[in-house]
Amino acid sequence: MKLYKRWTLLSLLLMTGWHSTAFAQEIPSLRERGPGGSYGTRLAEDVLIQTDPETGSLIIITDEETNAHISQIIQNLDRPIPQVLIKVLFLEVTHGKGLDLGVEASFEYDGQNDRDLIETIFGLGAQTRGGFYRIIEEDLLVTIRAIAEVNKLEVLSRPSILARHNKEAVITVGQEVPFIRNSRITQDGQTINTIEYEDIGIILRVTPYITTQGLVEMDLFPEISTLTGETVPISEQINAPVFAKRSAETRVVVPDGKTVVIGGLMQDNRTEAVSKIPLLGDIPLLGMAFRRTQKSDSKTELLIFLTPYVVEGSEQLEVLSRAEEERTDLAPRVFSDQQMDRYFDRSSE
Numbered sequence: 432m433k434l435y436k437r438w439t440l441l442s443l444l445l446m447t448g449w450h451s452t453a454f455a456q457e458i459p460s461l462r463e464r465g466p467g468g469s470y471g472t473r474l475a476e477d478v479l480i481q482t483d484p485e486t487g488s489l490i491i492i493t494d495e496e497t498n499a500h501i502s503q504i505i506q507n508l509d510r511p512i513p514q515v516l517i518k519v520l521f522l523e524v525t526h527g528k529g530l531d532l533g534v535e536a537s538f539e540y541d542g543q544n545d546r547d548l549i550e551t552i553f554g555l556g557a558q559t560r561g562g563f564y565r566i567i568e569e570d571l572l573v574t575i576r577a578i579a580e581v582n583k584l585e586v587l588s589r590p591s592i593l594a595r596h597n598k599e600a601v602i603t604v605g606q607e608v609p610f611i612r613n614s615r616i617t618q619d620g621q622t623i624n625t626i627e628y629e630d631i632g633i634i635l636r637v638t639p640y641i642t643t644q645g646l647v648e649m650d651l652f653p654e655i656s657t658l659t660g661e662t663v664p665i666s667e668q669i670n671a672p673v674f675a676k677r678s679a680e681t682r683v684v685v686p687d688g689k690t691v692v693i694g695g696l697m698q699d700n701r702t703e704a705v706s707k708i709p710l711l712g713d714i715p716l717l718g719m720a721f722r723r724t725q726k727s728d729s730k731t732e733l734l735i736f737l738t739p740y741v742v743e744g745s746e747q748l749e750v751l752s753r754a755e756e757e758r759t760d761l762a763p764r765v766f767s768d769q770q771m772d773r774y775f776d777r778s779s780e
């Protein structure tokens with residue numbers, strides 16, 4: 432006891448994951464390696480700090496006067512880093528002949544009051560260009576159901592990811608495809624190929640920032656890629672596959688719990704269908720009278736819906752996780768037939 436007569440043990444904090452807090456991130460710049468493998472630093476003549484990241488322990492020894500100041504600093508800095516739960520929905524909409532480009536025009540069709548339909552759903556009053564983003568003011572389920580009504584919708588994926596403030600998170604839905612990057616022939620006549628792997632599918636990189644006003648600012652880099660089935664020669668004996676890739680890079684600011692949609696990622700598709708009478712359709716020249724070839728061109732647009740939720744505590748995260756587990760379909764029937772008729776102007780039919 433004589434050894435500690437002039438000292439007071441401020442605290443022994445055994446906090447699970449304390450090194451993930453904002454306070455702990457300031458410690459590495461102050462501390463130095465101490466005896467016994469622990470970390471320690473002497474901030475002043477009568478202040479000693481010992482930290483052990485492996486056990487999550489923090490020991491501070493100081494006098495009574497400094498004790499109160501350091502306690503206040505710890506309370507102000509020792510706070511969990513905020514997180515953002517981001518719910519993502521990847522949709523692919525097919526545009527047929529006579530359809531304009533962009534999300535607004537994705538739902539236009541030959542008929543009456545079609546533009547009023549779009550403005551009702553999206554709250555848009557002006558023509559929308561490709562490569563845009565809009566915050567959905569109405570319920571997202573209304574939008575999804577409206578898209579599904581035109582029977583041109585394919586749900587590619589709907590993942591959710593939890594990201595820390597100012598830390599990049601990556602969603603990858605696809606596979607790694609090997610391909611030959613280059614090929615060379617040695618002096619002995621042997622062929623040496625350099626094989627690399629490419630992520631093919633849906634990839635989303637997102638970095639969220641939580642502002643002081645409670646808004647969520649997100650750096651987004653969405654990408655969707657597929658194999659076209661075509662190849663290009665890279666040597667006399669090697670052909671490399673051709674990838675079709677759609678990507679964008681943008682920064683958006685979204686209120687907590689609101690949905691933002693990114694569109695304008697277009698891709699041209701050409702299909703050819705052949706129908707014929709068996710055997711007769713295979714006869715050279717004469718078979719042309721017994722078969723039919725139909726070619727069609729279309730455009731597909733990738734739509735990405737993102738809804739960020741600021742998670743301030745474990746209880747809120749548990750509630751959001753439970754809601755995600757209980758979600759069983761894309762758009763539950765939360766609107767009556769009369770409400771849907773109003774959106775699609777069926778009452779006049």
